[in-house]
Amino acid sequence: MSFNTELKVGVLGGGQLGRMLLQSAININIDLKMMDADPSAPCSKLVSDFVVGDLEDFDAVYQFGKQCDILTIEIEKVNIEAMKKLQSEGVKVFPQPEIVEMIQDKRVQKQFYIDNNIPTAPFVLTDSRADLEKLSDKFPAVHKIGKGGYDGRGVQIIKSKDDIAKGFDAPALLEEFVPFKKELAVIVSRNENGEVNTFPVVEMVFHPEHNLVEYLLSPAVIDKSEAEKAKKVAIEIIQKLEMVGILAVEMFLTKDNQILVNEIAPRPHNSGHQSIEGNFVSQYDQHLRSILNLPLGDTSTKISSAMVNVLGEDGFKGDAKYEGMDEIMRISGASVHLYGKKLTKPFRKMGHVTITDPSLTSLKRKIEIVKSTLKVKA
């Protein structure tokens, strides 16, 4: 059977994840169609078939999807009903709409873990901010909004009663504050044939204030048994879901060496960018292989890597200017990825830098240089 390069593959969303997916799709002659509400989205100039449309609007998504053989996403905030109708009409929608729907609501996501014996931090549901008043015995805890949270928004740490005002006055959940050693992530993928594999476990270091990944190490510096446990949980989740595509599983490694699932994202993810340079296949290659039902690739580490997010500098808003690029380009093994966003604002994800280096010491030194050198101002 010959490889079908004529397949019409549509992507809901045209941001940075779509942009890197596109770079992979070029390698296998697959023309992606993309839709995004922003006419100047990162992918807008790179695909001949770029549609401006509201991803949460039924008609926009349905009309776009009708022209596709396969429909995928690079963001979860999409219209589920349209995806379900498309699926019922024969379009292959990967990840499947029911899974995206479940993940869109962190309360339902949590219930899925409970129902399937997936280890996760204990929690209680809250329907309004007022509910927090009755739960002060659980503080310090983490308040997470059910729907609409994204990229550090929709999560608040409630240390004491004084923080209740920061809580969400909407359906949410209050999660026990887990004393963890490390935050880990595993990217797992599954194709239609049911073939499953995982990338090596990575380790994320968060910025204490902005709740965004500050840098990431691949592979994680953890015991082999811990890595195996983390991978096993990721595989269990994707198999229970029977999901097709790539799934990022964020986890805590607790102080008593438990693995607890934090949250999942059914798409290429911030915790997999470094696979472009560091692994034999990238998460983008693998996502395409999954949804096209091709054999999954070898996810092994080619070389140790780190990933540093490049965020808009605090205090600057406007046309993005990149300072320090020359210095970064002089660092052996540093690969810059800018996302093609015209406007910067504080903490906006404007790009990332992957650093590849076989030595962990050298990797960490280079991370510090990148962090202190590359600035996005306006």
Added chain:
Amino acid sequence: MSFNTELKVGVLGGGQLGRMLLQSAININIDLKMMDADPSAPCSKLVSDFVVGDLEDFDAVYQFGKQCDILTIEIEKVNIEAMKKLQSEGVKVFPQPEIVEMIQDKRVQKQFYIDNNIPTAPFVLTDSRADLEKLSDKFPAVHKIGKGGYDGRGVQIIKSKDDIAKGFDAPALLEEFVPFKKELAVIVSRNENGEVNTFPVVEMVFHPEHNLVEYLLSPAVIDKSEAEKAKKVAIEIIQKLEMVGILAVEMFLTKDNQILVNEIAPRPHNSGHQSIEGNFVSQYDQHLRSILNLPLGDTSTKISSAMVNVLGEDGFKGDAKYEGMDEIMRISGASVHLYGKKLTKPFRKMGHVTITDPSLTSLKRKIEIVKSTLKVKA
């Protein structure tokens, strides 16, 4: 100084080299404009600013170039006069037009080697096929057409008088047949600041009949002293030329361990594809860095690699069908690059496969599998 992502960079040619250059340009927010005579060229759907135009036509090249801050090429068959005029009007044309002009004519190219003490095989000029009659004492020899040769065309081996009919009835040169151990290539780059560096020496294995690279090993399996000699020659050439951009230098390693330059190409080259996966920067990254006057990147080998060209199968012409893709995708470290060409014909370059593997034995085994498995038919 901040990095200027607003630079208008134009590329003459929109083929596979342009396509891979584009994948690199995406990473640094540089929007490439491209021109190609073929409206369905490999880059046609991937740049918003794709112009259909004849690369050898003065007006087409001039009008296209006038809209650019920097103009580069991905093919040498371009109109030199237009490039010279653009250069005189302040457009940065890299590689410089005089260099492309010199390289367009293999006779002039040879004279450049002689004038600059660059080692190359002895030769005599021929003006017509009839000239070959008088040169039979030099057979076996290689007849190379002066202008217009490309990708194995324009070169004929003249073993004896019986082969004279294969010779070119046009200005050409007859080169001594060099008994060589290996064919090598070095990619060297230079930016406007005069910074120069080379990629590791690679080794090319040619198909005996079609005179196209069959596979390539990076780095070449040669002595360190031979590698140093090859790199030194490449650096000498680019420095003598004061060229800005990337230059591929093809060489023979003779049986008596001499390095002789065969020919040069002032652009990303077939002998550098594997750098995408195998080296810390790719030839495409490096070409952009050179022409944008950014610091050159670390060209070191990240992991040993091989590159196999994927050619249209003999006997097939029409809409390309790719057979064996599933099998290739199961090979650890195999990365497929298809070039987005709709039509296949015998021996047309339709793509390549890079294989990365630290073991040479395993690399060679995988090369054989790729060669016997992936077929482009119609």
